[in-house]
Amino acid sequence: MLTAASSVLEGAAPSFTGSAACRTCHPAIVVDFFRNPHYKTQAIAGQPPELSGCEGCHGPGSEHIAAKGDKTKIIAFSELASRAVLGNCLRCHAESLGRSQIRRSQHSLAQVACNGCHSIHGSKTAKYLLAREQRDVCYGCHANVRAQFSQPFKHRVNEGFMTCSDCHNPHGAQAPNWAMGSRPRMVDAVLGNEEPCMKCHADKRGPFAYEHPATRVDGCGACHTPHGSAHTRLLKRPAVFTLCLECHNGLGSFGPQGDGIRTTPSSHNMADPRFRNCTVCHARIHGSNASEKFLR
Ligand code: HEC
Numbered sequence: 155m156l157t158a159a160s161s162v163l164e165g166a167a168p169s170f171t172g173s174a175a176c177r178t179c180h181p182a183i184v185v186d187f188f189r190n191p192h193y194k195t196q197a198i199a200g201q202p203p204e205l206s207g208c209e210g211c212h213g214p215g216s217e218h219i220a221a222k223g224d225k226t227k228i229i230a231f232s233e234l235a236s237r238a239v240l241g242n243c244l245r246c247h248a249e250s251l252g253r254s255q256i257r258r259s260q261h262s263l264a265q266v267a268c269n270g271c272h273s274i275h276g277s278k279t280a281k282y283l284l285a286r287e288q289r290d291v292c293y294g295c296h297a298n299v300r301a302q303f304s305q306p307f308k309h310r311v312n313e314g315f316m317t318c319s320d321c322h323n324p325h326g327a328q329a330p331n332w333a334m335g336s337r338p339r340m341v342d343a344v345l346g347n348e349e350p351c352m353k354c355h356a357d358k359r360g361p362f363a364y365e366h367p368a369t370r371v372d373g374c375g376a377c378h379t380p381h382g383s384a385h386t387r388l389l390k391r392p393a394v395f396t397l398c399l400e401c402h403n404g405l406g407s408f409g410p411q412g413d414g415i416r417t418t419p420s421s422h423n424m425a426d427p428r429f430r431n432c433t434v435c436h437a438r439i440h441g442s443n444a445s446e447k448f449l450r
């Protein structure tokens with residue numbers, strides 16, 4: 155095994171110098187470091203040098219120092235491919251982020267690595283070392299989503315009442331068991347494996363004696379656009395009945411699709427505007443404990 159001393163003597167592999175040696179040339183970074191959550195890796199006694207302080211991320215510094223700051227002789231994140239960044243950070247963060255299968259997340263597959271959102275030395279947030287306030291980090295690449303949250307009806311993300319990570323896990327999310335057929339879009343699961351919506355809209359959670367399969371199987375997105383909408387209640391369609399008729403349409407008591415979905419009964423005269431306000435009568439549209447037809 156190489157000791158620090160022998161490697162210097164032989165001019166072989168670079169060795170660990172400890173964080174204090176970086177101070178001469180990077181004073182601001184070293185002085186600020188005690189406020190960084192990563193200072194823990196330096197403060198805890200007995201950490202191996204490759205997991206401690208500056209060199210815990212940047213690797214052994216002796217040759218970089220001997221060469222008066224040659225950046226090819228140190229791990230410089232500005233030069234690393236995204237896979238290498240992931241690998242570096244996951245030496246310590248694999249356990250907490252492994253659950254989200256970060257290596258297979260859409261961000262990782264699109265070469266967006268940790269430093270696309272986090273900044274170790276230049277963070278602007280009190281928590282989580284984000285490069286900027288969370289929504290601004292995300293809008294940096296997802297500019298179109300800002301417009302969705304500026305619609306007349308929306309979740310108040312732009313106003314600061316909610317964040318993207320209330321619904322998404324930017325580190326990735328496994329395919330959920332609701333809305334099985336659709337892409338997961340890194341939508342986070344809560345309470346075991348439910349849509350994140352249930353965290354806040356617990357009254358929609360059920361279980362109900364009479365479930366509306368549209369909610370239970372297809373998911374909230376069958377009728378709502380989660381970011382924002384031009385229509386009240388974040389509905390996908392301007393009029394409720396057009397939404398319902400997407401599934402409850404056709405002739406006969408079951409529609410022509412052969413999917414077992416009931417058509418609106420003949421008692422419902424669609425020419426009569428009264429019948430178009432489906433949820434005036436079907437008031438418990440998300441599920442009911444009292445009425446099979448969700449009437450109460
Ligand atoms: C948790 C991993 C980690 C630790 C610990 C760490 N750095 Fe960094 N360092 C980075 C990353 C990632 C970057 C790329 C820029 C960023 O994310 O802020 C970076 C960038 C730098 C830069 C380039 C200048 C800049 O601000 O972009 C210098 C110099 C540097 N680090 C020195 C240090 C020193 C000195 C220490 C110890 C006091 C240290 N680093 C500790 C990860 C780390």
Ligand code: HEC
Pocket residue numbers: 171172173175176177178179180208209212214215216218219222223224225228229230231232233
């Ligand atoms: C003798 C002065 C000196 C010391 C001591 C020194 N550095 Fe540097 N370092 C530099 C200079 C100069 C640069 C800029 C090189 C360039 O831009 O080409 C640099 C660049 C870096 C970079 C690359 C930043 C980037 O991404 O562009 C990192 C990382 C870094 N130093 C980390 C460290 C760490 C960690 C230590 C302590 C183990 C350390 N340095 C000690 C002079 C020094």
Ligand code: HEC
Pocket residue numbers: 239240243244247250251256261266267268269270271272282284288317319324325
């Ligand atoms: C697409 C943006 C993005 C990427 C890429 C990303 N993060 Fe995060 N990360 C966030 C956001 C946003 C939060 C704050 C989440 C919250 O507010 O609950 C966070 C929180 C964290 C936390 C603290 C909370 C927790 O879940 O443990 C750690 C640690 C973390 N990230 C590490 C990493 C590492 C390591 C990588 C790369 C392997 C990475 N992140 C990649 C956006 C990102």
Ligand code: HEC
Pocket residue numbers: 191192194195204205206210211239242243244245246247268269272274280281282283
């Ligand atoms: C040597 C181990 C180690 C490495 C490598 C490492 N981290 Fe950490 N990281 C930690 C520890 C320890 C904490 C503090 C955890 C705590 O406070 O419980 C932490 C905390 C964090 C946090 C959460 C900060 C908060 O406010 O909760 C983020 C974000 C983070 N690291 C990102 C990164 C990124 C990005 C990289 C790669 C550039 C990285 N880490 C590399 C050990 C490491």
Ligand code: HEC
Pocket residue numbers: 260261264266270271288291292293294295296318319322324337338339340341
């Ligand atoms: C550095 C650029 C970048 C940043 C920052 C970023 N993303 Fe992404 N994001 C991407 C790319 C690239 C993809 C994959 C291509 C795509 O599907 O749009 C993606 C995909 C996604 C997807 C899946 C899209 C789909 O169609 O399935 C979601 C959701 C997402 N990002 C949310 C976020 C959130 C939330 C944040 C902030 C915490 C964030 N992103 C920050 C670049 C970024």
Ligand code: HEC
Pocket residue numbers: 289292293296299309311316317318319320321322336337339341375380381
């Ligand atoms: C109220 C929950 C919620 C919040 C808050 C939220 N999202 Fe989403 N987002 C979703 C759901 C659910 C989907 C999946 C929609 C689908 O598959 O049709 C989605 C889809 C996406 C997509 C892929 C589809 C598209 O429209 O491009 C991106 C990108 C995205 N979100 C980014 C963000 C960003 C960035 C933020 C914060 C600024 C954010 N989301 C906040 C629930 C949310």
Ligand code: HEC
Pocket residue numbers: 308309310315316320321349350351352353354355374375378380386387388389
């Ligand atoms: C972090 C909490 C939270 C999460 C998660 C959340 N919501 Fe909301 N939602 C709210 C709040 C608060 C309002 C009230 C509107 C406002 O912010 O002014 C709201 C409003 C709504 C409305 C409109 C209600 C009205 O009276 O106009 C719908 C529909 C809705 N949410 C559906 C969803 C769906 C679908 C999801 C999951 C994709 C979701 N929500 C996730 C907090 C949340």
Ligand code: HEC
Pocket residue numbers: 349351352355358359366368369373374375376377378387389394433434439440
């Ligand atoms: C079958 C279509 C459909 C599905 C699926 C659906 N909703 Fe709704 N939702 C509606 C309609 C229609 C309204 C407006 C009711 C009205 O006219 O008062 C509504 C209203 C709401 C409201 C505001 C009024 C209230 O009752 O609190 C919230 C919040 C809401 N939905 C959340 C959700 C959540 C969360 C999910 C997923 C668990 C979901 N919805 C699934 C059709 C649906």
Ligand code: HEC
Pocket residue numbers: 366367368372376377394397398399400401402414415416417432433436439446447448
């Ligand atoms: C995504 C498809 C979908 C949408 C949209 C949808 N439903 Fe349903 N609905 C179903 C399915 C599937 C069933 C169960 C099969 C059946 O009974 O037709 C069901 C059952 C019902 C039932 C109970 C039928 C019974 O006798 O058990 C009523 C009432 C109903 N839906 C009303 C509505 C109303 C009102 C709307 C609009 C707010 C609506 N549905 C939107 C798919 C949908």
Ligand code: HEC
Pocket residue numbers: 395398399402407416417418419421422428429430431432433434435436447449
């Ligand atoms: C004036 C009240 C009222 C309105 C408005 C209304 N319904 Fe109904 N609906 C009922 C009643 C009561 C029943 C159960 C008795 C029956 O079959 O007529 C029912 C039954 C149903 C059923 C179950 C049919 C079956 O075969 O069991 C469906 C599906 C349905 N309605 C869909 C809709 C849709 C879609 C709309 C809007 C276009 C709507 N309803 C508007 C009162 C209403």
